[in-house]
Amino acid sequence: MSNKQQNILIIGAGLCGSLLALRLGQRGYNVTVYEMRPDLRKTDISAGRSINLAFSDRGNKAMKMVGLEDKVEKLCIPMNGRMLHDKEGNTFLSNYSGREHEYINSISREGLNAMLLDEAEKHENVKIHFSKKCLSVDFENTTAHFQDYKSKTEFIEDADCIIATDGAGSALRQSYFLERKFLFSFSQQWLTHGYKELSILPNKDGSYKTYKNALHIWPRGDFMVIALPNLDGSFTVTLFLSYDGGEYNFNNLTTPEIVVEFFEKEFPDALELMPNLVDDFFENPTAPLGTIKCSPWHYKGNTLLMGDSAHAIVPFYGQGMNASFEDVVEFDAVLEKHQGNWENVFSEYEKTRKKDTDAIADLAVDNFHEMKDHVGQAIFQEKRKIEMALEKEFPKHYSSKYSLVTFNEHIGYREAMLRGRAQDKAILNMLADGIIESTDDIRTLLDKVIKETDTILEDDKIAGLH
Numbered sequence: 001m002s003n004k005q006q007n008i009l010i011i012g013a014g015l016c017g018s019l020l021a022l023r024l025g026q027r028g029y030n031v032t033v034y035e036m037r038p039d040l041r042k043t044d045i046s047a048g049r050s051i052n053l054a055f056s057d058r059g060n061k062a063m064k065m066v067g068l069e070d071k072v073e074k075l076c077i078p079m080n081g082r083m084l085h086d087k088e089g090n091t092f093l094s095n096y097s098g099r100e101h102e103y104i105n106s107i108s109r110e111g112l113n114a115m116l117l118d119e120a121e122k123h124e125n126v127k128i129h130f131s132k133k134c135l136s137v138d139f140e141n142t143t144a145h146f147q148d149y150k151s152k153t154e155f156i157e158d159a160d161c162i163i164a165t166d167g168a169g170s171a172l173r174q175s176y177f178l179e180r181k182f183l184f185s186f187s188q189q190w191l192t193h194g195y196k197e198l199s200i201l202p203n204k205d206g207s208y209k210t211y212k213n214a215l216h217i218w219p220r221g222d223f224m225v226i227a228l229p230n231l232d233g234s235f236t237v238t239l240f241l242s243y244d245g246g247e248y249n250f251n252n253l254t255t256p257e258i259v260v261e262f263f264e265k266e267f268p269d270a271l272e273l274m275p276n277l278v279d280d281f282f283e284n285p286t287a288p289l290g291t292i293k294c295s296p297w298h299y300k301g302n303t304l305l306m307g308d309s310a311h312a313i314v315p316f317y318g319q320g321m322n323a324s325f326e327d328v329v330e331f332d333a334v335l336e337k338h339q340g341n342w343e344n345v346f347s348e349y350e351k352t353r354k355k356d357t358d359a360i361a362d363l364a365v366d367n368f369h370e371m372k373d374h375v376g377q378a379i380f381q382e383k384r385k386i387e388m389a390l391e392k393e394f395p396k397h398y399s400s401k402y403s404l405v406t407f408n409e410h411i412g413y414r415e416a417m418l419r420g421r422a423q424d425k426a427i428l429n430m431l432a433d434g435i436i437e438s439t440d441d442i443r444t445l446l447d448k449v450i451k452e453t454d455t456i457l458e459d460d461k462i463a464g465l466h
Contacts, residue, residue, distance in 0.1 A: 006030065006340070009144060009159035011134045012166030015109070016307030016324035018116035018128075020165055022066050023332055025123035032157065033120075034132040034146055036166070041114045051197065051236040052228045054079075054215070054318025055107040057409040062325035065332065068119060075112055076105035077229045083214035089269035093214060094384055097400075098391025102407045104215070104318060106228040134171035137162060139303040140181065144171075161342045162303045165324075168292055170309030182299065191289040191314060191368065193223070194250055195240050198280040200273045202233025209273045210235070215318075217371060218267050222246055224371060225267055237274070240289075240368075250286050289314045291361050297350045301342030304349070306331065311357035316367040317405060319360050323413070327353065356413040363405060363417050383427045385438040386445060393442045398449070419453070422460065426452035 006029050010017050013035035024031045055076060063069045080103045081095035096103055120126045131149040138145070143158040164172035176184045200209055208229065210216065216227040216235070223242065227235040242249045248262045256278040263271040271277060292312040297305040307324035330353050331345075338344040370380075390398040399408060401420025408416060426449055430436040436448055 006161075007032065007159045009034070009157055009162045011137075011144060011162065011164045011170075011172060012036070012307075012309070013113075013117060013128055013130070014165065014167060014307075015113055015116065015321050016327065017165035018113060018120055019062060019066065019325060019328050020163065020306065020331070021126050021128065022116055022120040022123070023328055025120055025126035026066065027335070029125065031120075031123075031126045032159070033126070033128040034134060034144070034157070035128065035130045036133045036149075037130065038149075039117075039130040040110055041117065051109060052106050052230055053109050053112075053321045054228070055105040055112075056318065056322055056406045058319070058406075059322035059325040061409045062329050065329055066119070068115070071115060072107070072112065075107050075115070075231070077107075077231065078103045078105055078213055079215045079228070080213050081215070083211055083216045085216065085218045085267070085269055087220075087266065087268070091211075093211075094381075095388060097403050097407060098388040098393075099395050099403075099407075102403065104406060106215070106230070108230065109321075111231075134164075134166060137164070137172045137175040137303060139172070139175060139179070139299040142302040161301060161346075164303065164305050164309045165307045167308045168290070168312035170305060172303055173294060173305055173309050176294075176299065176305075182296075184294065184296070186294040187292070189291045191365075192245060193240050193242050193368075194286045194288050195238050195315075196250070196281065196286045197284045198225075198237040198239060198274065198277060200227060200235040200237055200270075201276060206233045208233050208235070218270060219371060220266055223248075223266075225270055226371075227270075237270070253281070256282075291365065293358060293361060295350075295354065297354070298346035301344075301346060304346045311354075311361060313357075313361045313364045314368060315364070316371055317360060317364045319364065319405065319413075323357060323360050326409070327357075359412075359414040359417040360405070363413070363420075379428065379431055382431055382438050383424070386427055386431075386436070386449075389438070389442055390446055390449065394446055398446060418457065418460070422453045422456040423449065425456055 008024055008029050008031050010021055010031060010033040013033045017033060021031050021033050060069060063072045081093050084092045084094060117128060121128060132146045133149060135145045135147055142160070142162055143156050144162055145154065145156055147154045162172065164170050166172065177186055203209055212229050218225040222245065223240060225237060225239050227237045229235050244251045253259050253262060259278055259281050263277060290312065291314060294310065297310045306327050308320070313320055313323065331349050334345050334349045334352065338348065387400040391400065391403065401424055404411065404416035404420045405413065430448065430452060436445060
């Protein structure tokens with residue numbers, strides 16, 4: 001079958017689905033997309049969902065692929081590092097990398113999604129329908145059952161293949177699970193913490209109330225607040241807090257007085273910037289944080305899960321969107337190889353991709369503990385000092401775990417995780433044992449870190465951890 005005759009049905013027009021529709025449209029496939037929510041270009045539907053996201057090199061690789069790198073750059077605000085805020089209001093900027101050209105960006109979810117939808121719709125062979133909820137998928141017959149939100153009428157759509165990019169609550173994944181036609185493994189693990197979106201509004205003149213080019217973090221051991229800048233001068237603020245542990249938690253922050261007391265005690269400098277705190281707190285929902293892993297992602301050459309529907313992760317590495325975008329890049333490479341043979345495409349894509357999405361899921365949970373707690377510890381700050389110096393002095397020979405994951409888009413997440421964890425272990429062990437200090441000769445430091453890292457990697461290999 002030539003591309004022109006193949007009909008692809010995509011469920012979900014979020015970030016991953018709209019990028020996939022655009023790419024398949026560029027390749028000449030007939031693409032039909034059904035989205036549960038109304039068209040975000042015509043209605044405001046952001047409440048409770050992250051308003052802005054961290055966009056980095058893996059995501060940008062996808063934008064290069066579809067020719068949108070320059071357009072997307074205009075939506076970005078560079079964040080060079082983490083601005084740490086202690087309880088006294090003192091701040092400390094910890095750069096993300098010792099290499100000046102490496103930084104992450106804050107980007108509007110809505111702005112980016114709208115651009116991808118616009119670009120996809122420029123292709124006559126791409127049709128996008130909104131307010132159509134997928135109820136179930138018959139993966140043996142490659143058909144999907146939808147309901148129109150407005151008229152409540154139900155209808156069936158068929159296609160040569162169906163790709164579900166419908167997020168953590170995926171209808172296709174639910175159908176895999178409920179139908180029991182094949183062995184389908186599924187796990188969903190919740191953190192004990194949830195999150196709530198808040199905001200720092202701009203000054204009256206539209207300027208930023210605090211430093212613009214950083215991801216702000218208020219780490220407090222068992223909970224934290226973060227803030228990312230928006231183009232309009234505001235910051236999207238997120239409180240990550242336990243549902244029921246500790247002195248303050250989501251279950252007992254029930255009155256304006258307690259909320260203000262909590263912020264006065266823990267985040268006084270943030271509270272000063274947020275006269276709107278109480279309104280935001282009680283207007284915006286508290287949402288859970290979970291990791292979803294499942295397998296297989298595909299059924300024959302009929303259906304495939306992609307993006308969050310296959311591997312939802314917690315947001316603490318800033319890689320959720322980037323990982324979904326990289327899914328499309330990896331899928332596109334396999335499609336180039338096996339055009340038209342969907343079973344081969346789906347099978348090879350899953351084989352090459354799943355190990356990496358499992359790795360970033362685990363790394364994101366690790367980084368949750370690192371951000372809320374470890375970043376404030378002296379040994380961690382000493383480790384960062386050493387890593388920054390190594391990256392600055394030896395930009396081609398050393399990359400921290402964070403850099404391997406965030407800025408080295410040519411290597412997979414799993415490889416980045418294995419080497420990055422070994423490096424962390426090497427530096428922390430040697431610091432704890434007094435073998436190295438951040439004031440040591442930089443070349444000697446590099447040699448010791450590389451040698452110890454290689455030893456740990458070799459031990460891991462023997463222990464079967466690779």
